[in-house]
Amino acid sequence: MRVLLIGYGKMGKTIEEILTERGHKVVGIVDRSTEAKIKDFSKSEVDVAIEFTEPSAAYDNITACLEEGIPLVSGTTGWLDRRENVEKLCAEKDGAFFWASNFSLGVNIFFALNNRLAELMNPHADYKVSMEEIHHTEKKDAPSGTAITLAEGVIDNLDRIENWSLKGEGSQVENILEIAAVREPDVPGTHEVVYESEMDKIEIKHTAHTRKSFALGAVVAAEWLPGKKGILSMQDMLGF
């Protein structure tokens, strides 16, 4: 597979290692630190692009790939306020765009567990739900994209929760799920969902040991993408 890497930071470099291990070819690297631009590459030279940059850069990179007809896997978080425009452009261009807030297999199993737990908690209003995510101190967005996906899972499955808010921004309200975002050096990503009553506490937690889990998931998604069209997700790929 011929891959264009967009973003050559912590994730871009880890993805490059996995691509090489799996026998793929990196045909170009586009980063803030490089001269190369997405428009220098055409769909005839690239089977798939993989984009991990930053919240302020993702939208332009995604639309540039869709305009060029290059299938794209992106894991950049913090840009989803512009998701509708991307969906429209993807449909107009008959393109292929795979996005996930988290490409780790373990986290995607954790998403399914979170949905089921939220559903089970419906009759038990004495339990208050809360969430905490911990990431490295260089992270630009808060809460994490993964925490937002978990919160959406709670909102969709637990009738008494209508929205989420970042802890410390706004007052505590019964029907709002508070997400605490903690920043500590070198943490790849930890997410915990807690239900607590006066009687006891139920905690589910995912701890990433390494960024390789995210990078491997993104490469597997890139291997799966060619030939597919539209907006694609981990649920489409994993079937749960």
Ligand SMILES: NC(=O)c1ccc[n+]([C@@H]2O[C@H](COP(=O)([O-])OP(=O)(O)OC[C@H]3O[C@@H](n4cnc5c(N)ncnc54)[C@H](O)[C@@H]3O)[C@@H](O)[C@H]2O)c1
């Ligand atoms: N979905 C997932 O599984 C997953 C996993 C890890 C990280 N992430 C997300 O991926 C993104 C990148 O994470 P990271 O840890 O690699 O960050 P990083 O800061 O280490 O690297 C980001 C890179 O993007 C480059 N960049 C910035 N603007 C650019 C632009 N306009 N064009 C090209 N390159 C540009 C920077 O120069 C930098 O090298 C973040 O949004 C993070 O939240 C997602």
Ligand SMILES: O=C(O)C1=N[C@H](C(=O)O)CCC1
């Ligand atoms: O390191 C990051 O940044 C991460 N970002 C994603 C998120 O926001 O959920 C996935 C976990 C690591």
